[in-house]
Amino acid sequence: MELPVISSSGPKAEGGGCASSGCGTAPDALSHLPDHIRAKVQDHPCYSEEAHHYFARMHVAVAPACNIQCNYCNRKYDCSNESRPGVVSELLTPDQAIKKVLAVAAEIPQMTVLGIAGPGDPLANPERTFETFQQLSEKAPDIKLCVSTNGLSLPEHVDEIAKHNIDHVTITINCVDPEIGAKIYPWIYWKNKRIRGVEGAKILIEQQQKGLQMLTERGILVKVNSVLIPGVNDQHLKEVSKIVKEKGAFLHNVMPLIAEPEHGTYYGLMEHPSPTDAELQELQDACAGDMAMMRHCRQCRADAVGLLGEDRGDEFTMDKIDVMDVDYEAAMVRRKEVHDSIIEKLDAKRGIVKAKPDGIPEGSRPVLMAVAGKNGVVAEHFGHAKEFLIYEASPEGVRFIGHRKTELYCGGMDSCGDGDVVEAGATESLLDRNIRVLEGCEVVLCSKVGYEPWAKLEAAGIAPNGEHAMEPIEDAVMAVYKEIAATGKLLPKTDTSLKVA
Amino acid sequence: MALQITESCVNCWACVDVCPNDAIFQDKPHFLIDDMKCTECLGDHADPQCAAICPIEMAIVNELGEFLNPPGSLTGIPIEKLKEFGLWREAA
Numbered sequence A: 001m002e003l004p005v006i007s008s009s010g011p012k013a014e015g016g017g018c019a020s021s022g023c024g025t026a027p028d029a030l031s032h033l034p035d036h037i038r039a040k041v042q043d044h045p046c047y048s049e050e051a052h053h054y055f056a057r058m059h060v061a062v063a064p065a066c067n068i069q070c071n072y073c074n075r076k077y078d079c080s081n082e083s084r085p086g087v088v089s090e091l092l093t094p095d096q097a098i099k100k101v102l103a104v105a106a107e108i109p110q111m112t113v114l115g116i117a118g119p120g121d122p123l124a125n126p127e128r129t130f131e132t133f134q135q136l137s138e139k140a141p142d143i144k145l146c147v148s149t150n151g152l153s154l155p156e157h158v159d160e161i162a163k164h165n166i167d168h169v170t171i172t173i174n175c176v177d178p179e180i181g182a183k184i185y186p187w188i189y190w191k192n193k194r195i196r197g198v199e200g201a202k203i204l205i206e207q208q209q210k211g212l213q214m215l216t217e218r219g220i221l222v223k224v225n226s227v228l229i230p231g232v233n234d235q236h237l238k239e240v241s242k243i244v245k246e247k248g249a250f251l252h253n254v255m256p257l258i259a260e261p262e263h264g265t266y267y268g269l270m271e272h273p274s275p276t277d278a279e280l281q282e283l284q285d286a287c288a289g290d291m292a293m294m295r296h297c298r299q300c301r302a303d304a305v306g307l308l309g310e311d312r313g314d315e316f317t318m319d320k321i322d323v324m325d326v327d328y329e330a331a332m333v334r335r336k337e338v339h340d341s342i343i344e345k346l347d348a349k350r351g352i353v354k355a356k357p358d359g360i361p362e363g364s365r366p367v368l369m370a371v372a373g374k375n376g377v378v379a380e381h382f383g384h385a386k387e388f389l390i391y392e393a394s395p396e397g398v399r400f401i402g403h404r405k406t407e408l409y410c411g412g413m414d415s416c417g418d419g420d421v422v423e424a425g426a427t428e429s430l431l432d433r434n435i436r437v438l439e440g441c442e443v444v445l446c447s448k449v450g451y452e453p454w455a456k457l458e459a460a461g462i463a464p465n466g467e468h469a470m471e472p473i474e475d476a477v478m479a480v481y482k483e484i485a486a487t488g489k490l491l492p493k494t495d496t497s498l499k500v501a
Numbered sequence B: 001m002a003l004q005i006t007e008s009c010v011n012c013w014a015c016v017d018v019c020p021n022d023a024i025f026q027d028k029p030h031f032l033i034d035d036m037k038c039t040e041c042l043g044d045h046a047d048p049q050c051a052a053i054c055p056i057e058m059a060i061v062n063e064l065g066e067f068l069n070p071p072g073s074l075t076g077i078p079i080e081k082l083k084e085f086g087l088w089r090e091a092a
Helices: A035-041 A094-107 A126-139 A154-163 A178-184 A197-217 A236-246 A277-288 A318-322 A328-350 A430-437 A451-459 A473-486 B014-018 B049-053 B079-084
Strands: A056-059 A111-116 A144-149 A168-172 A187-190 A193-196 A221-228 A251-256 A367-371 A387-394 A397-405 A443-445 A463-465
Touching: A035 A221, A056 A094, A094 A111, A094 A126, A094 A318, A094 A328, A111 A126, A126 A144, A126 A154, A154 A168, A154 A197, A168 A197, A178 A197, A187 A197, A193 A197, A193 B049, A197 A221, A221 A236, A221 A277, A236 A251, A236 A277, A251 A277, A277 A397, A367 A473, A387 A473, A397 A473, A430 A451, A443 A473, A451 A463, B014 B049
Parallel strands: A056 A111, A111 A144, A144 A168, A168 A221, A221 A251, A367 A443, A443 A463
Antiparallel strands: A187 A193, A367 A387, A387 A397
16 A cells, blocks of 8 residues: 655645634735735735745844834843844854855745844844845845834935845834824934934934835835834824825734833833733724735744744754755755745635625624634644634624734643642733633634633633634634524624623 | 943944944953043044943943943833832942
8 A cells, every 4th residue: 555645845834833824914905916016925924924824934133233222122132932023042143144044944945035133223234234135145046035124224225225136124113203203212323323202203203204215116015014002102003004005115014012021121111001902903903994904923033933923943043053064056946846836826726716605694793703723724722722813704704803822721631720720929810811812702713622711711701612623714713603693693782792602 | 531331231233333443342241342442432423422322221331430321311211110120220
């Protein structure tokens, strides 16, 4: 008997980092783009949510210096267990960075994109940043280059960016009003001076807007990142979205403020609240009327390696890379095979248009469902889920809304149930916390749910459902939505709390 | 007349790039200023450049040991908060 052999040249980590199958806005969110731009982003995981299931990215930390201070950043941070922007473990010289990129590209053929994102501002380190890009465009011409910046030094570097064939730039724009900016940026370094408050914020905003315009005039794709800071720029970001769209940005990524006292940031120490998942979603929806929103961002480290949502940085520390022997010519051939096969698959998928669901009464209200998924199917045990994917089912169909992170409460059989123990000093158990994370959802789909969480979920008005294990997420969500619709509970004037299992 | 870098330095390179005298060099555990080269930027700039770009409070001192960026001056974090989290120092 012959066993089927799984081709080693195929996309090994298919669906890998992110657990969803159709997460985010794609493909329709990018459908307004001209074909040549779509072609540019189809293999870029940070620009195309479809691509992020198949293609990987890496950041090299060659840019330590910064020219501004943001209240959500602490320049002292260096930790291998933290995963958030601005955090790195190992600063690299441009030469070390090249070695690392070639090693990763050979090892992870679906790595298509190299970004420089810090840990400071790449354009405040122009020599180190452009030296890295220069060498890479010669030695690894099959890798896309991108850079993210706070925008302060952007206008003076636009020509250099264009020269190095960097066709993707991300600018972090948190405001267009200097009064608001002064609450986010305590100072900037500008023309040999530290400039504080409104005056500094005004210069930063002018430079960001000028840089954005200069880039789009040169045909360089620009994504805008914004940090949602409740009480500071939450309402204002709608205007930001409108303005950056007018100036030609093609994607807007609104991310939640990360602020914990242990991070030592201004917002962390001042105990500034982070937005709730509902607040983030509401703002993303409000901005979506103006432009394509990105919802699959995982706010990665400045030295992240791998698919979005996973980090393989530990496999590629400098001591490990030093002993690797990389034949990049050979790697490029294999990389091309892998890329072509993924693109072919994506093209085939794109042809399939999902029909509007039938059997749902007109006027049925939408329902939010949380899914413990992996590789696009309902796959995880409730207690094992690191994140829940939030979907909205409506008569229009199923759409991905975002992801909500949990803390695992289940450590396996030995400690099963321990998650419900309130640790000394904690005000709520992990299970209670995870149930709170699911606020607003009426159903949670997972492969299995334990007895105890089942009861607590029901008590919280969230119906646990383990009947769709291993089914594609969108199909499962729609099936459950239809079941609820059949009970008549989705039409107006009905009890909103669902108790179906 | 020269400035000095203290152990608060996080090795971010910002000062190295802006020093008009190339006076700052990499060392362990942190960058140092060559006091033969440092002019405190007199004649070049109104403010010493290392202190103007340094993001870390208490990392640059003058010959008297005074912080050019004292606690609370860069982050806006109130002194009570800094004391609460053990981040406050009077002098180098």
